[in-house]
Amino acid sequence: xxxxxxxxxxxxxxxxxxxxxxxxxxxxxxxxxxxxxxxxxxxxxxxxxxxxxxxxxxxxxxxxxxxxxxxxxxxxxxxxxxxxxxxxxxxxxxxxxxxxxxxxxxxxxxxxxxxxxxxxxxxxxxxxxxxxxxxxxxxxxxxxxxxxxxxxxxxxxxxxxxxxxxxxxxxxxxxxxxxxxxxxxxxxxxxxxxxxxxxxxxxxxxxxxxxxxxxxxxxxxxxxxxxxxxxxxxxxxxxxxxxxxxxxxxxxxxxxxxxxxxxxxxxxxxxxxxxxxxxxxxxxxxxxxxxxxxxxxxxxxxxxxxxxxxxxxxxxxxxxxxxxxxxxxxxxxxxxxxxxxxxxxxxxxxxxxxxxxxxxxxxxxxxxxxxxxxxxxxxxxxxxxxxxxxxxxxxxxxxxxxxxxxxxxxxxxxxxxxxxxxxxxxxxxxxxxxxxxxxxxxxxxxxxxxxxxxxxxxxxxxxxxxxxxxxxxxxxxxxxxxxxx
Numbered sequence: 001x002x003x004x005x006x007x008x009x010x011x012x013x014x015x016x017x018x019x020x021x022x023x024x025x026x027x028x029x030x031x032x033x034x035x036x037x038x039x040x041x042x043x044x045x046x047x048x049x050x051x052x053x054x055x056x057x058x059x060x061x062x063x064x065x066x067x068x069x070x071x072x073x074x075x076x077x078x079x080x081x082x083x084x085x086x087x088x089x090x091x092x093x094x095x096x097x098x099x100x101x102x103x104x105x106x107x108x109x110x111x112x113x114x115x116x117x118x119x120x121x122x123x124x125x126x127x128x129x130x131x132x133x134x135x136x137x138x139x140x141x142x143x144x145x146x147x148x149x150x151x152x153x154x155x156x157x158x159x160x161x162x163x164x165x166x167x168x169x170x171x172x173x174x175x176x177x178x179x180x181x182x183x184x185x186x187x188x189x190x191x192x193x194x195x196x197x198x199x200x201x202x203x204x205x206x207x208x209x210x211x212x213x214x215x216x217x218x219x220x221x222x223x224x225x226x227x228x229x230x231x232x233x234x235x236x237x238x239x240x241x242x243x244x245x246x247x248x249x250x251x252x253x254x255x256x257x258x259x260x261x262x263x264x265x266x267x268x269x270x271x272x273x274x275x276x277x278x279x280x281x282x283x284x285x286x287x288x289x290x291x292x293x294x295x296x297x298x299x300x301x302x303x304x305x306x307x308x309x310x311x312x313x314x315x316x317x318x319x320x321x322x323x324x325x326x327x328x329x330x331x332x333x334x335x336x337x338x339x340x341x342x343x344x345x346x347x348x349x350x351x352x353x354x355x356x357x358x359x360x361x362x363x364x365x366x367x368x369x370x371x372x373x374x375x376x377x378x379x380x381x382x383x384x385x386x387x388x389x390x391x392x393x394x395x396x397x398x399x400x401x402x403x404x405x406x407x408x409x410x411x412x413x414x415x416x417x418x419x420x421x422x423x424x425x426x427x428x429x430x431x432x433x434x435x436x437x438x439x440x441x442x443x444x445x446x447x448x449x450x451x452x453x454x455x456x457x458x459x460x461x462x463x464x465x466x467x468x469x470x471x472x473x474x475x476x477x478x479x480x481x482x483x484x485x
Contacts, residue, residue, distance in 0.1 A: 006228040010313040013054050017310035020194065020319030024306045025066055025321060026328065027196040028351070030217060030336060031344035032067040033295060035133060036075040039086060040217045040336055041225035044069045044329050045294040052320015054297070055283040059278025061271055061315045063257075063264040063304035069351045070121075071249070072126045072383075075295060078245050085293070086236045088229035092290025094249035098283030101250070104347065107258060107275030114402075116371040117394040118259055118380025119254070119357050124390055126355030127383055129348055136345035137173030138166040139215050146383035169214045169342040172343075175348030178204045194306065196347050203343035211442040217344070219337040222329045227293040248287075249296055252391065256365055257282045257299035264301070267308045302351075370401045407432045409457075411440045421448045431463035441471055450475060 027048050033043025050065030078089055089373040101107070131149040135142035138160050143149050160166045183195035207214055236242060261273040265349060278299070285297050307317055328335075357375070359365075365372040378394030385393075409427035421444060429437065444450055452468065454460065 006059070011316070013313055013400065014312040014317040015320060016439055017307055017312035017317040019320040019462055020279045020310040021064055021307045021317065022324035022328075023197045024194040025064070025186075025303050026327065027200045027248070027344065027347055028069070028300075028302070029067055029073055029187065029325070030339065031347045031351075032069055032072055033408065034106070034217060034341060034344050035069075035072045035129070035136070035348050036067075036077045036295060038075070038087070038295065039220055039225045040222060041329070041333075044222065044292045044325055045226065047291055048287050048322050048329070049288050049292070049294065049326045050297045051318055051320070051325060053288050053322075054281050055315055055319035055322055057277070057281035057284060057476075058274060060261045060264060060273040060299070061307055062268060062312055062318070063261055063273075063278075063299045063301075064304060064307050064318045065257070065282065065299045067296045067393060068253075068298040068300050069129060069348060071253060071296055071298065073125055074133075074245075074248060074252065075134070078249075081238055081241065082245070085227065085229060086233045086242075087238055087295075088227065088290050088293035089233040090242070090246055090249060090290070091286050091294070091296045092229065092255065093234075093246050094296065095283045095286030095288075095290055097250040098254055098286060099280055101254065102276050102278075102280030102283055105276050107254075107277075107279040109163050114371070114374065114395075114398045116374040117391065117398050118255065119256075119360070120375040121382065121391050122355040123357060124379035124382025125354040127379060129352035129355070129376050129380040133173075133352065134347040137170050137342045137349065137464050139168060139169040139342070150383070151166075165213065168212050172203050172207060172212070172214055172340050173342035173346035173349070174236065175206070176343045177350050179203075179418050180347065180350045191295045198215050199337060199347060199350075200343045203346070204339050206321045207340050207343075208338065214340045214342055217339045217341060221333060225293075229293060248391075250309070252476065253298045254279055254282065260299040260301045260304055264299075264308060267305060305330045314413060319452065335472055370405070374398050374401060392469050403430065404432050409437060410434050411437065413440075413444070420451060421445070422451045422453055424453040424456060426458075428459040429457055429464040430459070434467060437464070438467065438471070 002062055029043035029047040030040045031043075033040045033046075049067040050067075054065045064148075075087070078090055080266065082090070126147050128149070131146065131153070132142045134153070135149070135156060138156060140156055140159050143152050160170050179199040179202055180195045183191065206212075207298060237246065251315055258273075258278065259276055261275065261278055265272055289295065289297055305319075307321075312318075361375065363373060364375065374394055376395050378390055380390075381393045382390030384390075401475075407428045407430035409429050412424045412426070414422055414424075423441070423444070425437070452472065454468075
């Protein structure tokens with residue numbers, strides 16, 4: 001940190017980069033909080049912790065942490081089930097779990113999760129986020145489950161068409177999305193202002209000038225929003241649902257942070273990420289957020305990419321972005337209260353669309369159909385069940401797919417001059433290939449001596465060994481086992 005003070009050019013780049021990240025983070029912090037069903041200030045608190053606490057810690061020097069759209073659905077479900085007071089306890093314990101995982105050097109294992117599961121997780125989150133925030137855009141109460149949100153879309157369309165208030169709010173959100181989509185087509189000088197900030201600012205200004213009546217963000221004040229969890233809140237976590245939610249928070253936040261770190265490392269030529277230290281840094285951040293009763297944090301690829309692209313050289317940029325959030329919350333808290341909720345919902349609908357890998361799915365289907373199936377099943381499971389069960393199903397399906405693809409066996413039968421049949425089995429014999437193996441063996445003539453040669457097998461699991469032994473016993477003394485596995 002001190003070395004950058006000796007390099008004025010790097011110091012200038014980091015200060016400018018911190019301002020860019022601050023402008024990107026501000027609407028996202030507020031929007032994620034509102035979409036999660038908590039006060040807007042809690043999103044700012046998490047963003048501040050991600051900057052001034054996690055920013056100082058080792059791990060990845062350029063990626064930026066804060067409240068993430070990827071956890072919005074899970075946080076909303078937790079608040080609905082347990083209440084806002086218990087959220088801090090959940091986040092705190094999840095942070096401690098992350099600290100333990102980092103201390104036990106589990107960080108590198110998160111890199112082993114198949115990309116299809118991660119893309120499916122993000123796609124599922126994106127779809128639930130889109131369907132949920134469409135209701136917020138129209139100022140209509142959204143259903144709790146993903147299926148109900150989809151089933152309720154015709155009713156939502158009718159509400160928008162028949163209610164002037166719903167139509168006005170929806171138009172504000174749609175206009176915000178249009179700004180976000182078109183912003184990248186403007187000249188580079190205009191794009192100095194981040195698209196989310198421009199969209200929210202323009203929607204807020206248009207609403208004020210036109211005098212439209214639209215719901216706005218409720219402001220309580222930063223200090224009054226801090227509600228540390230009490231002992232009764234921790235007691236509520238003893239149920240299976242509470243423990244499952246903690247595990248889901250810890251694992252999903254860790255996976256998203258470490259996958260973000262891998263992506264950020266590809267964007268710059270600086271020091272590489274230490275995954276175990278980064279996992280512990282995220283754990284410290286979530287522990288602090290839990291103590292303050294705020295939202296969980298993760299490393300966020302949108303802010304991290306903005307940081308790198310803005311020319312950041314050291315961790316100073318992400319620390320300063322947290323400082324700017326503190327100053328904004330302290331000096332201009334009323335500015336949050338004039339933002340239309342529909343504009344923030346539009347930002348999150350756009351963010352949800354970016355989580356869905358539209359461009360990657362068809363090439364993936366053509367080249368790796370099994371991976372595409374894992375991606376789609378994970379996304380659909382998240383919509384129809386919940387985040388934790390959907391990701392768990394995706395991981396199980398990926399493991400089964402891997403086991404199926406690696407358990408290839410080949411049975412070759414040839415006859416010796418004495419009329420004896422020798423069946424040579426090569427490859428990996430697992431229970432997944434038992435049907436094929438038994439079909440071949442049972443089709444052999446019963447009046448000929450048979451000998452099984454297993455010397456070329458790379459792997460023979462217990463189920464296959466028992467099955468072959470039973471089959472050999474049924475054939476009688478005419479079977480010889482040449483086992484060298």
